[in-house]
Amino acid sequence: METNGWAIGRLKSWASLWTFSLLGAIALWGCGSAGPQFQGGSLPPAAEFNNSAGSTESRPSPIAQPGPVRAFFNHNPASQYRDPYRGIERSGDDLEGRMVKLVESARSTVVVAVQELRLPRLAQALVDRHRAGLQVRVILENSASRPWSSYSPEELAQLSDRERSRIEDYFRLGDRNGDGTVSEAEVLATDAMVMLAQGGVPTLDDTADGSKGSGLMHHKFIVVDGNRSIITSANFTLSDVHGDMGRPASRGNPNNLLEIDSPVVAGWLLEEFALMWGDGPGGQPDSRFGTNKPLRPLRSTQVGDATIGIQFSPMKATVPFAERTNGVIAAAVGPATRSIDVALFVFSEQAIADAMETAHRRGAKVRVLVDPSFLARDYSEALDLLGVTLRRRTCELEPNQRPWNPPITTVGSPELPMGDLLHHKFGLVDGQTVVTGSHNWSAAADRLNDETLLVVKHPIVATLFQREFDRLWSNAATGITPKLKERLAADRARCGS
Structure with missing residues (x-):
């Protein structure tokens, strides 16, 4: 400590x-081989910054909160x-x-x-x-x-x-x-x-x-x-x-x-916080992290004209999926009738993808953005939505994969400045309900990590998250991109068709 x-x-x-x-x-x-090459005993001067933040004419109007x-x-x-x-x-x-x-x-x-x-x-x-x-x-x-x-x-x-x-x-x-x-x-x-x-x-x-x-x-x-x-x-x-x-x-x-x-x-x-803090740095082993904490079910309250739900992870393996944090996410996206827009660092929870597929078959439009470093990993649910698979190094398929049939093409990654990652963990359901917080849509977040999940119903908050998603979507590479085609071809060459 x-x-x-x-x-x-x-x-x-x-x-x-x-x-x-x-x-x-x-x-x-x-x-x-990586990073700048230093000459002598001083840091190199930083490259010139582009101080332009965009003209005011092209900037959208702020939304009052x-x-x-x-x-x-x-x-x-x-x-x-x-x-x-x-x-x-x-x-x-x-x-x-x-x-x-x-x-x-x-x-x-x-x-x-x-x-x-x-x-x-x-x-x-x-x-x-x-x-x-x-x-x-x-x-x-x-x-x-x-x-x-x-x-x-x-x-x-x-x-x-x-x-x-x-x-x-x-x-x-x-x-x-x-x-x-x-x-x-x-x-x-x-x-x-x-x-x-x-x-x-x-x-x-x-x-x-x-x-x-x-x-x-x-x-x-x-x-x-x-x-x-x-x-x-x-x-x-x-x-x-x-x-x-x-x-x-x-x-x-x-x-x-x-x-x-x-x-x-x-x-x-x-x-x-109190569960984790215990007596603080006093030395007593009374802090509780991970699955040592008691069950904390989803709780909701009204805050002004907003409804706020909150749930914490992780939970013991014996807790039913519907009561788990990933279960709360699946329950939020599953009833969608019009749209599901998702921007995530990691997306690897099969049951959430299945809930999204059910909504999609009912007519909901699904758009998913995942960070490029996680989009095409063998366990990525983005691959399921695209209707394809990538195998592990052992040429085994990730368990429980369910490629969509028919697949969708509205899945991809946004173009970001060099070095930046898509770190959001949010979903927007029917333009009304926002799911966000620290919780990645993964088994690790649900079963191992100390996490916070929020479910927010509020028109202004939803509008702002929609604006953020649309900004990211505007320059995203989606569908089976040339880079993903190369990965799929390499997978077939390595493991067979």
Whole structure:
């Protein structure tokens, strides 16, 4: 378990590594096949950013959200903000700004449960509230709670290209004066985990129950003062909110964020938080993560003119599917009569695909977008909808595959800036009901991970999610694309027809 004591105890030893680690990392990155090639002892200058955020003439009109339930999107073309770390004017809602505003408004308590927290502005807001005498508590995923500034050159060399690239991006963030090194002062201003530790904010992770961690502590919510909440699909990272420091075109993985002003919803989130927190970092193994939690069935409440349903994962294997989180999703999409629009990072739950097929046969139009990195995996339900299969490395079919017959062609992936991923986890049913939250449509989310699922019925929220889906759909590659044809041909060549 990562605790404040762990981080504070190593702060001075890290100080001697920060400059060395960065210079060592420069040498390592320069030798790799991926990432920029470093010359000498300094970081290369960032490529020129395109500061254009689009003309106001082409920007759609904002939609007013006067009620207690509000939706925001980091790629919203109707909004514009200045990226606080790269200094670029860009389209989108400032999701970190929404989080900071909520935290700064707190008067008594702040709780955060998120897989990963790397945003300095948010970390500083949490520290400021803690120092002002408020009760501030943070729960994290154990594999994502280590300060980026603590990696030595030897450790960086052992990381995958993807993980090393992530650390590289935070060194870029930390090198505020552009001198190719990260000083102690720069770390204290940019490494969110060090900032929380130095500020005395209590934190724990999903090893606090004495285990090696749950599947993933994948929640992404904030609650202040027991009455106002944020629930989002975004991790609190550069890549999920603003965009990568080292990729000028990046605008962050597409994500959504809901603000809900409701003591009832906040209370449900606090109950979930309390199960995981236990006694906090006090050392008692009374935290409950993963399937150690009791059954928490779907609960609904009226918030203004919105209906909000919430359910938490995971659940024990003995719980019937209809009562599980994936069962709630299937029950939401199954009754559709007009349309189902889905934008997902991962889609691998067969029963949800089956419910969608039933609705489609009844006449509902189905459109599905999945992140390109997951669209054509052997377990992807997108393949079922397209009526095709890809086999495992052993040439075995994924169990329970049910390719649609007839298939549909309205399945694909959006075109995104280089390095960005489709990170949404939402479905829109008949243009009226929104299913969203942290929960991917997968067995892992249902059975292993700590997750939040929201079912929202509200006309303005639905309109905003429809606008986001249509934006993504407008430049999507759908159907059996040339790339997928190549994959299918390679599968036949490898395994036979």
